[in-house]
Amino acid sequence: MVASPSVVQNYNVKMNGVDKADQTRTEYPTYRMCKRWWTYIFYFLLDLSIANSFILMKESPNHNLKTNTGKNKVRSLLSFRMNLAKQLTGNFRGSRKRKRLSNIDPQEVEHWPCENDKRGRCKQCFSNKVRKDVKIKCSGCDVFLCLSCFREFHKK
Ligand SMILES: [Zn+2]
Ligand SMILES: [Zn+2]
Incomplete structure (x- = not known):
């Protein structure tokens, strides 16, 4: 598998994070440990799958690696993640906006x-x-x- 330097770097950062987590874990009582264990596994798998899809995207001939801004810059893992977040959240806005939407729109009567x-x-x-x-x-x-x-x- 071809891994870009940024992915390898990112993976190392994550592994350091997990190692640190292992060290600090013993300082917490069991129930706290369980809670943290779940969170770590979740974020670790999430990060791993994002990194994997990033690699797949780089390997795929159907995706261009240019950023959305049109500049001749190869898309980084960070901008890939930012883009993914935008796509996943879509048009969702904060609760303030939603409150305003619940006001009666004359066209929706x-x-x-x-x-x-x-x-x-x-x-x-x-x-x-x-x-x-x-x-x-x-x-x-x-x-x-x-x-x-x-x-x-x-x-x-
Ligand atoms: Zn009417
Ligand atoms: Zn009539």
């Missing part, structure tokens, strides 16, 4: 034909110069509409 107590003039028929009294109102627009006009009215 639901429009259902609901029966009203009193009759009213169908707005669509009215604009077509026809007088038609109906009991059906749109729940979203709060406007009287006959069923045959309901769809046409919401097309615009």
Whole structure:
């Protein structure tokens, strides 16, 4: 397998990390040790699989090694990881953004034909110069509409 110097370097850094972890592990009681053990295995495997896919990408003729910025620079493991993180998180934004999204968007109001107590003039028929009294109102627009006009009215 062809390993780039940066991958080898990265692997060595990780191995040092694990060695240090082995030394410090004895200072923790058993339950702490278990917790840490899981975390280490998880991150170790994650790092390993990222490094492996990076090597595969370098080996693959279908991937260009240029960075996204278009500069003639070979993609490093760091920029590979950054890119991967961006792709995995996608459009996800913090909770602040999500709160704002939950505010009612006028385009996302639901429009259902609901029966009203009193009759009213169908707005669509009215604009077509026809007088038609109906009991059906749109729940979203709060406007009287006959069923045959309901769809046409919401097309615009
Ligand atoms: Zn109508
Ligand atoms: Zn409506």
